[in-house]
Amino acid sequence: MNTGENTEALRKITDLTRKCSIILLCLHFYIYCYSAFEHWHLTWPFLLKILLNLSHTGLFGHFYVSKAASLILLFISLIGYRGKKDEKLKLSRALKYFLGGLIIYTLSFLALEIYIQPQIIALLYIGITSAGYLLTMNGGALLSRLIKQQLGGDIFNRLQETFPQEERLLENEYSINLPAQYNLKGKIRKSWINIINPFRALLVSGTPGAGKSxxxxxxxxxxxxxxxxxMFIYDFKYDDLSIIAYNTFLKYKHLYPVEPKFYVINFDDIHHRCNPLYPESMEDITDATESSRTTMLGLNREWIKKQGDFFVESPINFVTSVIWFLKKYKNGMFCTLPHAIELMQMNYEQLFPVLRTEPEIEVLINPFVTAYVNGAMEQLEGQIASAKISMARLSSPKLYYVLSGNDFTLDLNNPEAPKIICAGNDPQKQQVYGAVLSLYISRMIKLVNRKKQMKSSLIFDEFPTIYFNAIDSLIATARSNKVATCLGVQDFSQLKKDYGREQAEVIANIVGNIISGQVVGDTARQLSERFGKIMQDRESLSINSQDTSISRSKQLEAAIPPSRIATLSSGEFVGAVADDPTEKIDLKTFHCEILNDHEALQKEVEAYVPIPKNSS
Structure with a gap:
């Protein structure tokens, strides 16, 4: 035990051993340099008697025996030596003294081979050997002062933040399986990201360049x-994802029970035309209301946070009444968004009598008619001008042409007519195109989220650039209808800016699967809390002149702290997956590097064929 008495006893034994080592070395000098000592008149009869008695032990039977014995005693004394620990002391410095002293001590016999006076030879040998001895002793003392427990080897705590991850490939008819590798206590191991239930939605986040796509x-x-x-793909930077989908479709279309058709909605490079308001898809006036709200809020994103205000709801109601009138007029012959935009531009004295011929919209149109009859033109203009000005931004020949066609319908998971639909946006025109594409998506979701349809996958790249009010309802209800949703975002703050804080939090919290690349700030903190904590080892070091005290403990710390998420490399992802009642996954959380075969993917991209205009 490390008591005061034991420490004092150890010190005395160490000192005694070292003294014996020094005495033995001095006797070695006396015997093998005897002629010099005799010349210096430094011989004593009683010392000769002692040496004669020691000669029977064989200690001085050979030149190297006594010298080696003295060195061994020195080593023993150094083992028991406890010097004051020094954090700044380097191992190289201690070894330099120790090994240098050993070499000098061992090779000092060469001084005896010099042909000069014996007295000078003795002085050289004694001096060189003593210097080697002192250097060895000094180096050993420095070694004892080294801190054996080094705490600075993992300054970023990366090894302690590693944890076991799923290494099995769990595949089913719906799953998405991504090969990966991860670090477990310094060892690289293979793993799999198994999204076995994509119908619980997948959220992919990461800053630009993180590798989401x-x-x-x-x-x-x-x-x-x-x-x-x-499949439906919202391709923000057309045709980054569409070209992948088209060439994959060509490769696997023969596997479908009914071969699907491939359609593209693109307003700059027109492939197909589709009317999102085709009358057969609108069952009642609530469909017109939802279409109106989606379009108006898509054009005026700041209105999203002001829903319920008078000057927000009024233009939405006005557009609703126009759309539903066109739906009912001549069986929807003119029920298109371009017709609705042009109809809204008519003079009030011509427009209101026409709209009032449809009884179902009397409630919606009555406040506008009353304001017109009572001469409240400023209020009326304030209500209707917002709708006119916003919708007028869609007045474009290309938009009109695409929106008024009927090349296909949006029921993409119809078992009798399956479809792959790609909707392309343009980052330079995203505000206008995004509103129209939001309308397509809103109408498409209404048709897709039904029972007894084919399994479908909805992929939204850069989701915040469109507005879809019912995305939380889709995620919550579409699971039973085999609708898998994948949302790509750069950061949760984007969702908060474009959808409002409450809606953004709902979207972020209800997704079952999440894969995130590098994100920072609140997003990183929110994800870190979601991934939970793991037990990590902690060590502390206390140094004093007598000993070094090391304390070890275990603490629950964040499995993936926000700082780690904020410094992920491209291709490195963190996340958690959801399991299924029939397929349980214990290790849901992961922090790994997804493995892509870059050469194979490059060859695949080089072999892609462009999407033809008549790709259906």
Whole structure:
């Protein structure tokens, strides 16, 4: 035990051993340099008697025996030596003295080979050997002062934050499986990200360049098409994802029970025309209300946070009444968004009598008619001008042409007519195109989220650039209808800016699967809390002149702290997956690097064929 008495006893034994080592070395000098000592008149009869008695032990029977014995005693004394620990002391410095002293001590016999006076030879040998002895002793003392427990080897605590991850490939007819590798206590191990239940929604986040599309979304597209999903893709930077989908579709279309058709909605490079308001898809006036709200809020994103205000709801109601009138007029012959935009531009004295011929919209149109009859023109203009000005931004020949056609319908998971639909946006025109594409998506979701349809996959790249009010309802209810949703965002703050804080939090919290690349700030903190904590080892070091005290403990710390999420490399992802009642996953959380075969993907991209205009 490390008591005061034991420490004092150890010190005395160490001192005695070292003294014996020094005495033995001095006797070695006396015997093998005897002629010099005799010349210096430093010989004593009683010392000769002692040496004669020691000669029977064989200690001085050979030149190296006594010298080695003295060195061994020195080593023993150094083992028991406890010097004051020094954090700044380097191992190289201690070894330099120790090894240098050993070499000098061992090779000092060469001084005896010099042909000069014996007295000078003795002085050289004694001096060199003593210097080697002192250097060895000094180096050993420094070694004892080294701190044996080094705490600075993992300054970023990376090894302590590693944890076991799922290494099995869990695959089913719906799953998305991404090969990966992860670090477990310094060892690189293979793993799998198994999204076995994509119908609980997948949220892919990451700053630009984190690898969302290249490492995750492209595999969602290719694997779901291989498993015969119908698909809708919102391609923000057309045709980054559409070209992948088209060439994968060509590769696997023969696997479908009914071969699907491939359609593209693109306003700059027109492929197909589709009317999102075709009358057969609108069952009652609530469909017109939802279409109106989606379009108006898509054009005026700041209105999203002001829903319920008079000057927000009034223009929405006005557009609703116009759309529903066109739906009812001559069986919906003119029920298109371009017709609705042009009809809204008519003079009030011509427009209101026409709209009042439809009884179902009397409640919606009555406040506008009353304001007109009573001469409240400023209020009326304030209500209707907002709708006119917003919708007028869609007045474009290309938009009109695409929106008024009927090349296909939006029921993409119809078992009798399955479809792959790609909707392309343009970052330079995203505010206008995004509103129209939001309308397409809103109408498409209404038709897709039904029972007894084919399994479908809805992929939204850069989701905040469109407005879809009922995305939380889709995620919550579409699971039973085999609708898998994948949302790509750069940061949760984007959702908060474009959808409002409450809606953004709902979207972020109800998704069952999440894969995130590098994100910072509140997003990183929110994800870190979601991933939970793991037990990590902690060590502390206390240094004093007598000993070094090391304390070890275990603490629950964040499995993936926000700082780690904020410094992820491209291709490195964290996240958690949801399991299924029939397929349980214990290790849901992961922090790994997704493995892509870059050369194979490059060859695949080089072999892509462009999307033809008549791709259906």
């Amino acid at each position: 290249y490492f995750v979304i492209r595999h969602v597209i290719t694997q779901h098409l291989k498993k015969c999903f119908t």
